[in-house]
Amino acid sequence: MQNTWLFIGIFIAIAGVFPLLPIVIARFLAPHKPNPIKLETYECGMETVGDTWVQFKVQYYIYALVFLVFDIEIAFLFPWAVAFDALPFFAVLEGVIFILILAGGLLYAWKKGALEWS
Amino acid sequence: MSFFQDPVSAISALISNFLYTLLPQAWAHLIMTLLGVVVVASFGLIIVIFLIWVERKIAARFQDRVGPNRAGPYGLLQTFADMVKLLTKEDVIPEKADRLAFNIAPILSVVAVLLIWAVIPFAPGWIGTDLNVGVLYIAAVGSFGILSILMAGWSSNNKYALLGAFRAVAQLISYEVPMLITLMVPVLLARGMGMMDMVRDQAVWFIVLAPVSAIIFLVSSIAEIGRTPFDLLEAESEIVAGYHTEYTGMKFGLFFAAEFLHAFTIGVLFAILFLGGWRGPGAEEFPLLGVIYLMLKASVGYFIVMWVRSTLPRIRIDQMLALNWKFLTPLSLALLILTAIVEKTFEGNAWRVPALLIGNVIVLIVSYYIMRAASRRTSKERVTFKKRPVAKPA
Amino acid sequence: MTAQQGVFLFISFVILFSAYTMVTRSNLVHAALFLVVTLFGVAVIFVLLDAGFLAVVQVLVYIGAIAILMIFAVMLTQDNAAKQQESMNLNYGWALLLSALFAFALIVMLGQWPDIGGLAPALDPRRDTIAELGSALVSPDGYVIPFEVASVLLLAALIGALVVARPQKKDK
Amino acid sequence: MIPLSWYLYLSAGLFGLGLYGVLARKNAIAILMGVELMLNAVNINIVAFWRYLTPENMSGQAFAVMVFAVAAAEVAVGLALVISIYRRRKTVDANEINLMKW
Numbered sequence: 001m002q003n004t005w006l007f008i009g010i011f012i013a014i015a016g017v018f019p020l021l022p023i024v025i026a027r028f029l030a031p032h033k034p035n036p037i038k039l040e041t042y043e044c045g046m047e048t049v050g051d052t053w054v055q056f057k058v059q060y061y062i063y064a065l066v067f068l069v070f071d072i073e074i075a076f077l078f079p080w081a082v083a084f085d086a087l088p089f090f091a092v093l094e095g096v097i098f099i100l101i102l103a104g105g106l107l108y109a110w111k112k113g114a115l116e117w118s
Numbered sequence: 119m120s121f122f123q124d125p126v127s128a129i130s131a132l133i134s135n136f137l138y139t140l141l142p143q144a145w146a147h148l149i150m151t152l153l154g155v156v157v158v159a160s161f162g163l164i165i166v167i168f169l170i171w172v173e174r175k176i177a178a179r180f181q182d183r184v185g186p187n188r189a190g191p192y193g194l195l196q197t198f199a200d201m202v203k204l205l206t207k208e209d210v211i212p213e214k215a216d217r218l219a220f221n222i223a224p225i226l227s228v229v230a231v232l233l234i235w236a237v238i239p240f241a242p243g244w245i246g247t248d249l250n251v252g253v254l255y256i257a258a259v260g261s262f263g264i265l266s267i268l269m270a271g272w273s274s275n276n277k278y279a280l281l282g283a284f285r286a287v288a289q290l291i292s293y294e295v296p297m298l299i300t301l302m303v304p305v306l307l308a309r310g311m312g313m314m315d316m317v318r319d320q321a322v323w324f325i326v327l328a329p330v331s332a333i334i335f336l337v338s339s340i341a342e343i344g345r346t347p348f349d350l351l352e353a354e355s356e357i358v359a360g361y362h363t364e365y366t367g368m369k370f371g372l373f374f375a376a377e378f379l380h381a382f383t384i385g386v387l388f389a390i391l392f393l394g395g396w397r398g399p400g401a402e403e404f405p406l407l408g409v410i411y412l413m414l415k416a417s418v419g420y421f422i423v424m425w426v427r428s429t430l431p432r433i434r435i436d437q438m439l440a441l442n443w444k445f446l447t448p449l450s451l452a453l454l455i456l457t458a459i460v461e462k463t464f465e466g467n468a469w470r471v472p473a474l475l476i477g478n479v480i481v482l483i484v485s486y487y488i489m490r491a492a493s494r495r496t497s498k499e500r501v502t503f504k505k506r507p508v509a510k511p512a
Numbered sequence: 513m514t515a516q517q518g519v520f521l522f523i524s525f526v527i528l529f530s531a532y533t534m535v536t537r538s539n540l541v542h543a544a545l546f547l548v549v550t551l552f553g554v555a556v557i558f559v560l561l562d563a564g565f566l567a568v569v570q571v572l573v574y575i576g577a578i579a580i581l582m583i584f585a586v587m588l589t590q591d592n593a594a595k596q597q598e599s600m601n602l603n604y605g606w607a608l609l610l611s612a613l614f615a616f617a618l619i620v621m622l623g624q625w626p627d628i629g630g631l632a633p634a635l636d637p638r639r640d641t642i643a644e645l646g647s648a649l650v651s652p653d654g655y656v657i658p659f660e661v662a663s664v665l666l667l668a669a670l671i672g673a674l675v676v677a678r679p680q681k682k683d684k
Numbered sequence: 685m686i687p688l689s690w691y692l693y694l695s696a697g698l699f700g701l702g703l704y705g706v707l708a709r710k711n712a713i714a715i716l717m718g719v720e721l722m723l724n725a726v727n728i729n730i731v732a733f734w735r736y737l738t739p740e741n742m743s744g745q746a747f748a749v750m751v752f753a754v755a756a757a758e759v760a761v762g763l764a765l766v767i768s769i770y771r772r773r774k775t776v777d778a779n780e781i782n783l784m785k786w
C-alpha cells in the first residue's frame with residue numbers, strides 16, 4: 001500500500017521543482033534594478049498610511065468555524081459511504097441522524113443571523 | 119497487447135524491462151515511479167500552455183473579438199510570447215514583505231493544483247497512482263491552495279493583498295462545504311473513493327443518477343477557482359488585484375498558470391465524477407481512445423465554466439455567501455440524505471435509477487417552491503419608490 | 513537501514529525541528545506556518561503506519577481548517593504592540609525543565625517496556641480498512657454511541673463558539 | 685522495518701515540545717497551538733499501537749478520528765474565547781487574563 005503513496009511523495013517533490021524552474025530562470029534573465037520607490041508597498045501611488053494589521057471582521061472567523069465543523073463531519077461520513085454495501089438499513093439511518101444533528105447546527109447559525117454578511 | 123493498441127503501456131513495459139535487468143529492483147522501481155511522475159506532471163503543465171490560448175480565443179468569440187492572432191498561426195504561439203515576457207520582467211519583492219512566505223506562496227499554489235493530477239485516471243490502466251482515498255485526497259490537496267493564498271496575502275504586507283486574501287479564503291472555505299458534501303454522493307454511488315473504481319462503476323453515468331449534485335459540484339467548483347460570477351477575490355474596482363497585488367514577473371505568472379490549470383482540472387474532475395471519465399465505445403481495447411473521451415468530456419465542463427464566465431456579471435459578497443450557506447449547503451445535505459436512503463431501499467433493484475432520478479426532481483421542485491416563498495418574503499422588505507412620470511421631450 | 517527507516521528519520525527530524533521553531537518563534541503567523549509543517553509531517557507518519565485515510569483526513573482537517581482558523585484568529589487579535597512584545601513567559605526556564613523532564617521520563621518508562629522493539633505484523637493488502645472503519649463506526653458492537661456523541665459534541669462546539677465569538681449589541 | 689519504539693519516542697518528543705509551548709508561551713493562541721501538538725503526539729501513539737498491536741480490529745483508527753473531532757471542537761471554542769476576550773480587554777496575553785485568579 002505504501003508503494004501507491006511513494007508516487008505521491010515523489011510527485012510533491014517534482015511538483016515543487018516544476019514551478020521553481022521558471023523562477024530560477026527568470027532570476028538570470030530578468031533585470032534587477034531596485035529603488036526605494038519601487039520597493040514600496042503598492043497603494044495606488046500614495047504612501048501607505050498606518051499599519052497593514054487592520055482589524056478584520058469577526059464574520060470571517062465565523063465562516064471558518066462553520067467550515068471546520070462540516071469538515072470533521074465529512075471525515076466521519078466518508079468511511080460510512082465507502083462501507084455502504086455492508087451496512088444494514090438502520091446503520092444508514094444512523095448516518096442520516098448524524099447529518100441531521102449537524103444540519104441543526106447550520107439551522108441554528110442561520111436563525112441567529114450568524115451567516116449574514118454585514 | 120500490441121503496440122498500436124496501447125503505445126504508452128508498451129513503451130513503459132520496454133523501459134521497465136530494460137531498467138529491471140540493469141539495476142537492483144528497488145532502484146528500478148524508484149526510477150520508474152520518477153518517470154511516471156514526470157510524465158503526469160508535465161502533461162498537466164503542457165496542457166495549461168495550450169489552455170490559455172483556447173480560453174483567450176473563446177472568450178474573444180463571446181465578446182465579438184478575434185483574440186490573439188499575431189504570434190504564429192491563429193496566434194497559437196501567443197502563450198510562449200507571454201512566457202518570454204514574464205521571464206524577462208523584473209521580480210520586485212517589496213521591502214516590507216516577509217520574504218520566505220512571499221517566495222513560497224506562488225510555488226505552493228501551483229503544487230496544490232498539480233497534485234490533483236496524480237490520481238486522475240486517463241484511460242484503463244493509465245493512472246498516476248490509484249489511491250484508495252482518491253476523492254478525499256483531491257479535497258485535502260485543495261487546502262494547500264487556500265494556505266498559499268493566505269500566505270501570499272499576509273506576506274505582501276499590503277492592505278489590499280491582505281483584505282483580498284481574507285475575502286478569497288472566506289469564499290473558498292465556504293464553497294468547500296457544499297463541494298465536499300456533493301463529493302460524497304459519487305462516493306456513495308460507487309461505494310469507494312478510488313478514482314479508477316469511480317470510473318469503472320459508471321455503467322450509468324452518475325449525472326443521470328445525481329443530476330442536481332452534478333450542478334452543485336460545478337457551481338461550487340466555479341466558486342473555488344474564483345471565476346466570474348465569483349471573482350470577488352480579485353475585484354479590481356475594490357481591492358486592486360486581490361492577494362497577488364504585490365507579485366510581479368514569473369511569480370505572478372505562476373498564480374495565473376495555477377488558476378488556468380485549476381479551471382481545466384475542474385472540468386476533468388467533473389468528467390470523471392459525473393460523466394463517466396474515460397468510458398466510451400472501444401476505450402477498453404484502445405486506451406488512447408479513453409484519453410480522447412476524457413479530454414472531450416472535460417472540455418464540456420471547461421466550456422460551461424467559460425460560458426458562465428462571459429455571460430454573468432459579478433455578484434455581491436453577501437449574495438455570494440448567502441447562495442452558499444442558505445441554498446447550496448442545505449440542498450447538498452438533502453441530496454446526500456436522499457441518495458443514501460434511496461440507494462439502500464432499492465439496493466440491487468431495477469427501480470434504483472428511476473427512483474434516484476425522481477428523488478432528484480422532487481428535491482429540485484421543493485427547493486424551487488421554498489426559494490419562491492423566501493424571495494416573496496424578502497421582496498416585501500425591499501424599499502420601493504413611487505412611480506414618477508417620465509420626462510417627455512418638448 | 514531500509515528506505516522506510518530513512519524516510520521516518522527524515523520526517524521525524526522535520527516534525528521535531530518545526531515543532532521547536534513553532535514553540536519559540538515570536539511571530540505568530542510564522543509559528544502557525546511551522547505548525548502546518550509539523551502537521552504535514554504527522555500525516556506522512558500516518559502513511560508510514562498504513563493509515564492512508566487518517567493521513568488524508570489529517571491534511572484536510574488540520575491544515576485545511578484548523579491551521580486556517582488559527583491564522584484567522586491571529587489576525588483578528590493582532591495589534592501593533594503584540595509584535596514587539598516578549599513572547600515567552602518569565603518562568604520559561606521552569607517550563608523548559610518541566611517539559612524536558614516529562615519527555616525524558618516518558619522515554620525512560622517506554623524503554624522499560626519489554627515489547628517496545630516489536631515489528632509491525634503484516635497487513636493483508638486486500639483488506640479495505642476504510643470500509644471496515646466505516647462499518648465499525650456505525651455498528652452497535654462498535655462505536656455507534658461515540659459516533660453520534662461526536663456529532664452532538666461538534667454541534668455543541670459550533671453553538672458555543674458562535675455565542676462566544678459573535679459581537680454582542682453592547683459592544684458596538 | 686521500523687520498530688514500534690521509534691514512533692513512541694517521536695510522540696514523546698512531540699508531546700514534550702507541545703507541553704513546553706503550553707507552559708512557556710504568553711499568547712493564548714500560541715498556547716492553543718501547543719495543545720494541538722500534544723493532541724497530534726497522542727494520535728501518533730494511538731495509530732502506532734493500532735498498527736503494531738491490534739491491526740485486526742479498527743478501534744485504533746476509530747479513536748484517532750474521535751481525537752480529530754475533539755481537537756476541532758477544542759480549537760473552535762478556544763479561539764472563540766480568545767477572540768471574545770480580546771474584544772473586551774484588548775489583550776491575548778494569558779498572564780493578564782487573571783480576573784478569575786483570586
